[in-house]
Amino acid sequence: MTILGAIQPMLTSGLDGDNAWRLEHYLKRGGYSALKKVLAEKISPDEIIGEVKKSGLRGRGGAGFPTGLKWSFMPRDYQGNKYVVCNSDEGEPGTFKDRDILRYNPHSVIEGMAIAGYAMGASCGYNYIHGEIWEIYKRFEEALDEARSAGLLGANILGSGFDFDLFAHHGYGAYICGEETALLESIEGKKGQPRYKPPFPANFGLYGKPTTINNTETFASIPWIVNLGGDAFLNAGKPNNGGTKIFSISGHVNKPGNYEIPLGTPFSTLLEMAGGMRGGRRLKACIPGGSSSPVVPGDVMMQCTMDYDSIAKAGSMLGSGAVIIIDETVCMVKALERLSYFYYEESCGQCTPCREGTSWLYKIVHRIENGNGREDDLELLESITGNIMGRTICALGDAAALPVQSFVKHFRDEFIYHIEQKKCLVPVDIQRAGSGFFSALS
Amino acid sequence: MLEIEIDGKQTQVPAGSTIMDAAQLVGAYIPHFCYHKKLSISANCRMCLVQVEKAPKPLPACATPVTNGMKVFTHSELAVNAQKGVMEFLLINHPLDCPICDQGGECQLQDLAVGYGGSEARYREDKRVVFQKNVGPLISMQEMSRCIHCTRCVRFGQEIAGVMELGMANRNMHSEIQTFVGRTVDSELSGNMIDLCPVGALTSKPFRYKARSWELSRRKSVSPHDSLGTNLYVQVKNNRVMRVLPRENEDVNECWISDRDRFSYEALNCSDRLLKPMVRVDGSLREVDWSVALDYVAHGLKDVARTHGGNAIASLASPSSTLEELYLLQKLTRGLGSGCVDFRPRRRDFATDAKMVGAPWLGLRLSEIKELDAAVVVGSVLRKDHPLFAQRLRQLARKSGKVSLISVTGDDPLINLNARITVAPSQLPFALAAVVKAVAALKGIETLDELENVQPDAASVSIAESLLADGKKAVFLGNLAEQHPSASTIHVLANELGRLSGAVVGFIGEGANCVGGHLAGALPSSGNAYDMFVEPRKAYILLGVEPELDCHNPGMASAALKQASLVVMLTPFKSQAMLDTADVLLPVAAFTETSGTFVSAEGRIQSVAGVCQTPGDARPAWKVLRVLGNLLDFGGFDQESSEAVRNEIVGNPGEFAGGLDNSVAGVSVRLEAAQMDLQRISDVPIYFADSLVRRANSLQETRDSVSPTARVSAGTLKSLGIADSSLTRVVQSSGETVLSIAVDNAVPFGCVQISAAHASTSMLGDMFGAIKMESA
Numbered sequence A: 001m002t003i004l005g006a007i008q009p010m011l012t013s014g015l016d017g018d019n020a021w022r023l024e025h026y027l028k029r030g031g032y033s034a035l036k037k038v039l040a041e042k043i044s045p046d047e048i049i050g051e052v053k054k055s056g057l058r059g060r061g062g063a064g065f066p067t068g069l070k071w072s073f074m075p076r077d078y079q080g081n082k083y084v085v086c087n088s089d090e091g092e093p094g095t096f097k098d099r100d101i102l103r104y105n106p107h108s109v110i111e112g113m114a115i116a117g118y119a120m121g122a123s124c125g126y127n128y129i130h131g132e133i134w135e136i137y138k139r140f141e142e143a144l145d146e147a148r149s150a151g152l153l154g155a156n157i158l159g160s161g162f163d164f165d166l167f168a169h170h171g172y173g174a175y176i177c178g179e180e181t182a183l184l185e186s187i188e189g190k191k192g193q194p195r196y197k198p199p200f201p202a203n204f205g206l207y208g209k210p211t212t213i214n215n216t217e218t219f220a221s222i223p224w225i226v227n228l229g230g231d232a233f234l235n236a237g238k239p240n241n242g243g244t245k246i247f248s249i250s251g252h253v254n255k256p257g258n259y260e261i262p263l264g265t266p267f268s269t270l271l272e273m274a275g276g277m278r279g280g281r282r283l284k285a286c287i288p289g290g291s292s293s294p295v296v297p298g299d300v301m302m303q304c305t306m307d308y309d310s311i312a313k314a315g316s317m318l319g320s321g322a323v324i325i326i327d328e329t330v331c332m333v334k335a336l337e338r339l340s341y342f343y344y345e346e347s348c349g350q351c352t353p354c355r356e357g358t359s360w361l362y363k364i365v366h367r368i369e370n371g372n373g374r375e376d377d378l379e380l381l382e383s384i385t386g387n388i389m390g391r392t393i394c395a396l397g398d399a400a401a402l403p404v405q406s407f408v409k410h411f412r413d414e415f416i417y418h419i420e421q422k423k424c425l426v427p428v429d430i431q432r433a434g435s436g437f438f439s440a441l442s
Numbered sequence B: 001m002l003e004i005e006i007d008g009k010q011t012q013v014p015a016g017s018t019i020m021d022a023a024q025l026v027g028a029y030i031p032h033f034c035y036h037k038k039l040s041i042s043a044n045c046r047m048c049l050v051q052v053e054k055a056p057k058p059l060p061a062c063a064t065p066v067t068n069g070m071k072v073f074t075h076s077e078l079a080v081n082a083q084k085g086v087m088e089f090l091l092i093n094h095p096l097d098c099p100i101c102d103q104g105g106e107c108q109l110q111d112l113a114v115g116y117g118g119s120e121a122r123y124r125e126d127k128r129v130v131f132q133k134n135v136g137p138l139i140s141m142q143e144m145s146r147c148i149h150c151t152r153c154v155r156f157g158q159e160i161a162g163v164m165e166l167g168m169a170n171r172n173m174h175s176e177i178q179t180f181v182g183r184t185v186d187s188e189l190s191g192n193m194i195d196l197c198p199v200g201a202l203t204s205k206p207f208r209y210k211a212r213s214w215e216l217s218r219r220k221s222v223s224p225h226d227s228l229g230t231n232l233y234v235q236v237k238n239n240r241v242m243r244v245l246p247r248e249n250e251d252v253n254e255c256w257i258s259d260r261d262r263f264s265y266e267a268l269n270c271s272d273r274l275l276k277p278m279v280r281v282d283g284s285l286r287e288v289d290w291s292v293a294l295d296y297v298a299h300g301l302k303d304v305a306r307t308h309g310g311n312a313i314a315s316l317a318s319p320s321s322t323l324e325e326l327y328l329l330q331k332l333t334r335g336l337g338s339g340c341v342d343f344r345p346r347r348r349d350f351a352t353d354a355k356m357v358g359a360p361w362l363g364l365r366l367s368e369i370k371e372l373d374a375a376v377v378v379g380s381v382l383r384k385d386h387p388l389f390a391q392r393l394r395q396l397a398r399k400s401g402k403v404s405l406i407s408v409t410g411d412d413p414l415i416n417l418n419a420r421i422t423v424a425p426s427q428l429p430f431a432l433a434a435v436v437k438a439v440a441a442l443k444g445i446e447t448l449d450e451l452e453n454v455q456p457d458a459a460s461v462s463i464a465e466s467l468l469a470d471g472k473k474a475v476f477l478g479n480l481a482e483q484h485p486s487a488s489t490i491h492v493l494a495n496e497l498g499r500l501s502g503a504v505v506g507f508i509g510e511g512a513n514c515v516g517g518h519l520a521g522a523l524p525s526s527g528n529a530y531d532m533f534v535e536p537r538k539a540y541i542l543l544g545v546e547p548e549l550d551c552h553n554p555g556m557a558s559a560a561l562k563q564a565s566l567v568v569m570l571t572p573f574k575s576q577a578m579l580d581t582a583d584v585l586l587p588v589a590a591f592t593e594t595s596g597t598f599v600s601a602e603g604r605i606q607s608v609a610g611v612c613q614t615p616g617d618a619r620p621a622w623k624v625l626r627v628l629g630n631l632l633d634f635g636g637f638d639q640e641s642s643e644a645v646r647n648e649i650v651g652n653p654g655e656f657a658g659g660l661d662n663s664v665a666g667v668s669v670r671l672e673a674a675q676m677d678l679q680r681i682s683d684v685p686i687y688f689a690d691s692l693v694r695r696a697n698s699l700q701e702t703r704d705s706v707s708p709t710a711r712v713s714a715g716t717l718k719s720l721g722i723a724d725s726s727l728t729r730v731v732q733s734s735g736e737t738v739l740s741i742a743v744d745n746a747v748p749f750g751c752v753q754i755s756a757a758h759a760s761t762s763m764l765g766d767m768f769g770a771i772k773m774e775s776a
């Protein structure tokens, strides 16, 4: 991972060498000092939640919900088990940060979850790990063993009287299991399908008990906040957008990868860090927050800073922080076809608008791409997305509709060209030139 | 209470209500598919989207809790647009060929599409095709492309039937309702999924493509199969019963019926129907006119009574007979000078007869079951004997009631049990005694002297504790407890348990007129249903019974009939056994063909009308008995209608019968363990239970209808030294047969379970007691 100059990186600092993930190395870097501090100083749960609120930390899983506020929803005087659950399902196309956090810095997540458990009165946690990154699941299990043997997990942690155990659970790769309530169903051994909300997990979560679900990166940010204070975290970013964040950059850049930068950093700086546009080509468009976020035209994107508010102003979402860079060699119809296929495939099939609507969207975009578009197709696409959005059980419906709406809105001419001329506006040889596959051949 | 306004109408609803609940209160219709009042909420169809003031998006009425002051618009532009949008999605992959769909005319999707569907499809892509599945003889899954994925069928299995047999496999538009690979749907309540399915995806296999719903007339009836009094609609076309559906009655069957209630009608049209009276002349049965047959019977009976005395005549009726039939039969028998009449052919122990204060019954109303805090069921194959009663207990256990079971096999009742005790039949009274003892010990009070040596174990203490907690409690005695050779001891022990714990004691009851038979007086004053075969009689009058299948000791019953000089059978069906043993066969109306009354376990009086004519020359049995009474010049056989007969016995339909009481006086507990190397357990398989259901073809093809086996545990088999575990010869009384062995550790040690009520076991002896098993 690459780090930006002036600000101290929070999640990725000191990760040098093959053993950086081990407990020993983490301890040397000052790891578990936050947990130790909380337990030794008996910091009150309210104080911790207050600090997290102050930090401006917003959920890194996609929705950007303020973490401190979410924690405060957990019932206080509840008799019985409560749970904290970490969402490491990371299935959003373009997103590949959580697996690296677990690969290189697993103890930061364990520490963050233990503190969360302490703050919310939960003595049990689960980390739900994507099913197709098996070696990372195994590594996390090893890290758990290390923490347990060191008395950092389990009963009576460090003699404090606080019990917290943590278990890894792996999925089988269904995107929908990243949706928090589908994830809970899956942990319970059921088919991973989202639940209707309300009730929300804070009242009726895992096994019907109060539960808080956060993203891997969200938990990994907690030790830093506890160590250095909410204000310091907030100041590392910008107001309402506290802290640093890892961006997963993919697509047509020279150095794709994960980059931790302070929120509020100009997009252009991030692009530079990633080595700039491949082949010096023009930035045509950017999907700034994972495949569910609306596409933003290149020129608009160049004006943005990388934080929740700025991207929202540009009509999109910071989401999970997966930045997909698209250059001028790309046919936007083809790009949308691929995205729509993904959502059609991954719809859990439970609710009508998403089950039926996502397949319909895909079939239409597929037709257009293959020269069978009809005059009224764009209008139909817009109408169908309108009938999906806001009418489904979970946000996958919206996630499927938003790319369609934004692609058609910003690149309408390409769609119309396709429908009328039965071929791509971007000439095929240019598309080939931009494809890694074809350039490798020549 | 919360205030809510729906489409301008104000109402108040209790906290926790949904918008759908409130809409139903004010009579606003909100379109829906996945919502069903008896199932959990899944909110997946999205058809019920409505506008809620201040909510930016339309919300599903079925899943949105009412908040105080909420304003809901079910027909605003926002709501209707959302509903229409959902309807379009539901239709894009639906085969729009209602004219060739079996559900056409009674399809919720079709109905709602009229109101919410567009007139022209915007969808011009290929439609989804879903392959058909074969899940057994009752439910057709031939048309799964029609499924709208509402998951009502799935939730029904999980929540009502207690077993998830259908599930939604795969994801996205390829989601499919199916069973676990290669499995069939075997629940005894499965047919309800056909009713629940809003479209033509799940349909009735026996009924499929037999008729259109609008061609059928809908007549009210009541199920004759068990003691619940299940309310039915019988649908008739051209004087033929085409299908049977539930008639909703929240206090009785709610909106469900069992598969036995639903599919037994197939027997009505079977080739076994007896169409003409027959009389044995010179050794062979000949078809004769009614007048000839009835004259023959009247003279024959009179002759026997004159030469051998009245008690040389015995009458036995099925407990599914109507109240009127049972009443006239006992009156006729008594007129002949005999006290030998009964309607409980599977009973063995009659010691409580004449020692009871009233007629035995359920002890409470069915609708009170949900209010119980604890229930203990003794001696019952609950699911198979009483599918809907079991369902009520299942719901009780799902809520918070503690349900315990004391019985003779470890089979799963699909009820979340508090505790269970599984013992050999001979130990059943001891197991119950242990619970009595535990209750007495916990309360520190005295109980019956006979229980001095009984030692409660952990399970009996746990059951005792559940009965001593605060609240309403009940002890229910099942069919097996009534068929048991120590039924009277079990009864007295249950009463003692009730006395000590404050629990209500009740009989679940075998047969539709388990209570009615008592009220009709179809009870012996000399010679009960068992003794009438122990001491063979000269003449027998059998009403709706097939003795080799319906009696406690079929071998003995058959032998007694063989030696009798006059065997008169009033029956809707003929069988080889009847043709071999009867001297007179009188064709009578079957279920649906006669008017009559059932008094159910809870004492509910329900009268039904005949809904179609009898086939051939068959006549309602009550009329046949009445004419016989007249021919014999007995007084009191002049009733013009079945209602007139009923009025002599009980009150009006819809009322509850009086005179119900389970108390017993002067019967003592006899706890003695008979020493047996091997004892028989009999069950009456659900689809062998009476003459009607035995002839229902589709039910006979289910897994519940496989031929009886010798079901034993591996341990028992080993102790018997039987090495080859395929076939065995079983010997009981004077009968023997060869059965295949089914090794199943759910059967207690020292027992072999061999089902009754089947031709392959009809030569054997008592349902319970010693039996021998050897290598075949």
Ligand SMILES: Cc1cc2nc3c(=O)[nH]c(=O)nc-3n(C[C@H](O)[C@H](O)[C@H](O)COP(=O)(O)O)c2cc1C
Pocket (backbone or CB within 6 Å): A058, A059, A060, A061, A062, A063, A064, A065, A067, A087, A088, A089, A090, A091, A092, A175, A176, A177, A178, A179, A180, A181, A213, A214, A215, A216, A218, A394, A395, A396, A399
């Ligand atoms: C279809 C879908 C997929 C999702 N996948 C993920 C995921 O892979 N990882 C994740 O952290 N959150 C995912 N989310 C968001 C979670 O539901 C949830 O909001 C998040 O885990 C909360 O954590 P946070 O507040 O820390 O962001 C997904 C949501 C939806 C609707």
Ligand code: SF4
Pocket (backbone or CB within 6 Å): A176, A193, A194, A346, A347, A348, A349, A350, A351, A352, A354, A355, A392, A393, A394, A395, A396, A397
């Ligand atoms: S929106 Fe899609 S993924 Fe979410 S519950 Fe509905 S069908 Fe499943």
Ligand code: SF4
Pocket (backbone or CB within 6 Å): B146, B147, B148, B149, B150, B151, B152, B153, B154, B177, B196, B197, B198, B199, B201, B202
């Ligand atoms: S088969 Fe019928 S009941 Fe089951 S999900 Fe499909 S439409 Fe609903």
Ligand code: FES
Pocket (backbone or CB within 6 Å): B031, B032, B033, B034, B035, B042, B043, B044, B045, B046, B047, B048, B049, B060, B061, B062, B063
């Ligand atoms: S009826 Fe409410 S979502 Fe189906």
